[in-house]
Amino acid sequence: MPPSSTAPPNAEQIRRWRRYLADEIAEGAVYRHLAGRRDGEEREILLELAEAERRHEDHWRALLGEHAANPGKGDLRTRFLGWLARTFGGVFVLALAQRAEARSGYDRDDDATAAMAADERIHAEVVRALAARGRAQISGTFRAAVFGANDGLVSNLALVMGVGAAGVGSSAVLVAGVAGLLSGAMSMAAGEYVSVRSQRELLTASTPDAQTEDHVPALDVDANELALVYRARGLSQDEAEEHATEVIARVAAGTPAPAADRVDTFEEVGTGRRAALSSFAFFASGALIPIVPWLMGMTGAGAVLLAASLVGVALLGTGAVVGLLSGASPLKRALRQLAIGYGAAAITYALGTALGVAV
Known part of the structure; x- marks a missing residue:
């Protein structure tokens, strides 16, 4: 919500608010362009980010009132980011967006709400996580x-x-x-x-053998030697036995292994x-x-x-x-x-x- 003060904004406030509004419009457009190049969960996340930027737009529009018309195109960095998003998309744009979110000055501006400042910090982490996927690939x-x-x-x-x-x-x-x-x-x-x-080759030598699970149904459930595997990997005896029991039950039911337990392809290497x-x-x-x-x-x-x-x-x-x-x-x-x-x-x-x- 905008501040409760009824005092009319001064010229410096109007300039700053219009700059914020222009930046929010441009950043929302970046996320929408990136979303248009993706599908599934990534697309939904990017659209959610664009919606959050729209809420921030509404805040500055409410403060500006009649001064909200034609706020401009945002700063040079944001416009360059928009051009990259429209032209290329990809991990470089996400890395730049991460920096843009982290540079937000909302936590130092009394005219921005605490929620908006928190949003920008969280957005930086969301974009960092999205960019991490692309960084790993290349x-x-x-x-x-x-x-x-x-x-x-x-x-x-x-x-x-x-x-x-x-x-x-x-x-x-x-x-x-x-x-x-x-x-x-x-x-x-x-x-x-x-x-x-x-x-x-070194990483492969340390990676669990995916074919080991083929032998799980033949294990002696009472002895449960599978627990030794998980103890060797650092779990306590109780944790290892519990996890081994879960694995035996999952294999018996024909349920695929969770993503975290599957063989790593070492994409980042x-x-x-x-x-x-x-x-x-x-x-x-x-x-x-x-x-x-x-x-x-x-x-x-x-x-x-x-x-x-x-x-x-x-x-x-x-x-x-x-x-x-x-x-x-x-x-x-x-x-x-x-x-x-x-x-x-x-x-x-x-x-x-x-x-x-x-x-």
Whole structure:
């Protein structure tokens, strides 16, 4: 409910309330667009969120009265979020929506109700849970892609700067860069494949055998050795015996195992093939950027400065993407990537300068 004060709003209040109203309208539209791309439970949840935003709209409309007409389009972030929702949908939009909900200033504004402030906090958790499903689906491949791109950018920039600083000709720098691209991409792909396959094999070795339940009907119910399984997994003796009895009864009745008891597909780990291909492609793409100036025929300090600039922009981009997907600050993640990449390249350049010998 709006505040009980009958004093007319001042100009600053009207501006702030109209901004809130515009943002609520835009956020509700985002949830409706996302709902239009989904079905089942996710669709219903998103529509419920849109309905909650409509209730918040009503609050600001009541306060604004005659000033509620044409409130505007919301702030730039909310409009960008709306464009992403209409164009792409997906986990990136949900991650941005999570940040938008968490940034709400309603808990610091006396004109917003406590219920509205609580709603925004709860909405952030709802969107976090929805985004977690998408993050799990892409996390393995996404990790390989980000790691590959970042490694390609940093390692090849460091390589060409170090070789260039040693005083060799531009053709030698270009050859070193291309060699670094090819060898690094192959090495990254092989490493990711082995890493992911090994991780999945280790996890599989620790995953309960789904075929074990086939033997449950033949167990001695009085001895109930199935309880030993659950005791080994950390349950107390009483809890293990109770759970084993429930499992025996469920199997006897032909009831499927609950979702939590089924074999995990390790979706968040990804597959070795996808990780290898992703790592190869993104490492090669990242490693290509530092050698672009030499491919264009540039030499000397100009080529080094352009390579560093191009890589800097790419590092900012990869850091921002990581920030967006994780629901963290894109700017902080971008600057972190830039600092790490430039730091590694600067050290290598200094070593090349100190050597000062032809390769």
